[in-house]
Amino acid sequence: MDVSVCIRDIEEDVLRLLRFMDIRNVDLRPHFIPHSWKELNESNIHDSLKVEEIKKKLAEIVKVLRKNGFHVNSTDGPAIQRFFMDDSLPLDDKIENVAEYYKDFIDILSELEIPIMLAMISLRGFGPEDLPGRYGKIQPRGYLMGAFSFHKFEEKTAGVDKIKGGIKTFEDLLAIHVKLLKRIAPYAEKRNVKIAIHPDDPPIEHESIPPGYTSLNKFRKLLDAVNSQNVGLVFCVGTFAEAGEDIYGALELLMKERKVFHVHLRNIKYNLPKHKCYDEVMIDEGDINLIRILKILKDNDYEGTINPDHVPIYHYNNNDELRSPTCWNLNDKRCREGYLYTIGYIKGIIAALNDS
Numbered sequence: 001m002d003v004s005v006c007i008r009d010i011e012e013d014v015l016r017l018l019r020f021m022d023i024r025n026v027d028l029r030p031h032f033i034p035h036s037w038k039e040l041n042e043s044n045i046h047d048s049l050k051v052e053e054i055k056k057k058l059a060e061i062v063k064v065l066r067k068n069g070f071h072v073n074s075t076d077g078p079a080i081q082r083f084f085m086d087d088s089l090p091l092d093d094k095i096e097n098v099a100e101y102y103k104d105f106i107d108i109l110s111e112l113e114i115p116i117m118l119a120m121i122s123l124r125g126f127g128p129e130d131l132p133g134r135y136g137k138i139q140p141r142g143y144l145m146g147a148f149s150f151h152k153f154e155e156k157t158a159g160v161d162k163i164k165g166g167i168k169t170f171e172d173l174l175a176i177h178v179k180l181l182k183r184i185a186p187y188a189e190k191r192n193v194k195i196a197i198h199p200d201d202p203p204i205e206h207e208s209i210p211p212g213y214t215s216l217n218k219f220r221k222l223l224d225a226v227n228s229q230n231v232g233l234v235f236c237v238g239t240f241a242e243a244g245e246d247i248y249g250a251l252e253l254l255m256k257e258r259k260v261f262h263v264h265l266r267n268i269k270y271n272l273p274k275h276k277c278y279d280e281v282m283i284d285e286g287d288i289n290l291i292r293i294l295k296i297l298k299d300n301d302y303e304g305t306i307n308p309d310h311v312p313i314y315h316y317n318n319n320d321e322l323r324s325p326t327c328w329n330l331n332d333k334r335c336r337e338g339y340l341y342t343i344g345y346i347k348g349i350i351a352a353l354n355d356s
Contacts, residue, residue: 001294001298001305001350003346004073005021005023005307005339006026006328007026007029007331008331009031010065015070017336017339018070019069021340022347023070023343025071025305026071027075027262028061028072028075028076028114029329030061030076032054051101054105055111058108062112072112072114073115073304074114075109076117077105077117077118077119078101080101080121084098084123095179095180095183099183103184103187105117106184106193109193110192110193115193116193116195116261116304117196118262119195121180122198122200123211123212124200124209131202131209132153132156132157133150133151133152135148135152136325137279138316139281141282142314143282144314145325146280146310146325146326148202149276150276154206157208167211169211170212173211174218174225178222181226181228181231182226185226186228189228189229189230194230194232194261195230195231195232197213197219197222197232197233198233199212199213199219199234199236199239200214201236201242202242203215203240203242204272215245216240216243223259229258232254232260232261233254233259233260233261233262234264235260235264236263237251237264237266238265238266238267238268241287242271243271247293251296252296252300255296260302260304261304262304262307263297263306264309265346267280267287267288267290269286270287282341283311283346291353294346294349298350308346311327311335311339312338312341312342313325313338315337316334
């Protein structure tokens, strides 16, 4: 059990900070992997993705990181959500094209010995900032982090049409993902690459947005249907806590089933079922008992990494506040003080647990 950090590209000051924090595991989320349907050719997703170009660029970054003593723990798969929201192609053709590209991408990760692919299968966009209702909030200790209000979400989506075309229900979504993952999971098993899926954040359902994986029960349906040792979760502690889940019981069960491939660790106050809102807060002041989370991981011999996926911003301006800040990678200079504090806190707990 160790800590990892997201980076987007190689920068000398990023490498220095990684060494300073004694971080040896990197989660690579490069700019050049397609993250939206707009980046893809509408007629053939597979031909448009420039697989060899992606492989070359990834190989260059991995080579530099390994030369400097770092291990690449994971990288993103392509975000193909917009593809499935387009009705211009038959569904089976979409699944066929996406499956073939994922196999090519799995080949790349296998050859580069990157063990985990973060599968970007959400229909809602790249992350929490893609949904209305999220905003920047200055907390009493003076830092800035993201927050979400369902009331703000409803205000901003008032009058918005219901979803047109594409996938309207969770049952539709589940059927497509089961079919897709059953196509690629045996290939991932053969190539020794794990497919990790992140929950939708914020974990809400509403007629104005596509359905999503907003509860552990929905993930359970997916995992049971696919039934592959190489398909599992990014256990995002913050997102599942936002959904009001029993995060401790769920983590214990999923660890025993060996379905937790990667962990995102942050803290929050409040949750959506009870308060209709939540605040992201510093690692040491939320509602989540992080010592308990880390002890469950240790007691179940977790061998993966823990990524502090959102960290506080200490130097900010009105633009940061208005654009719903989510600090999640070390290349973002606004994040660096937040990473230093957060990683030191997590490492301190891990050291204490290891010494007990």
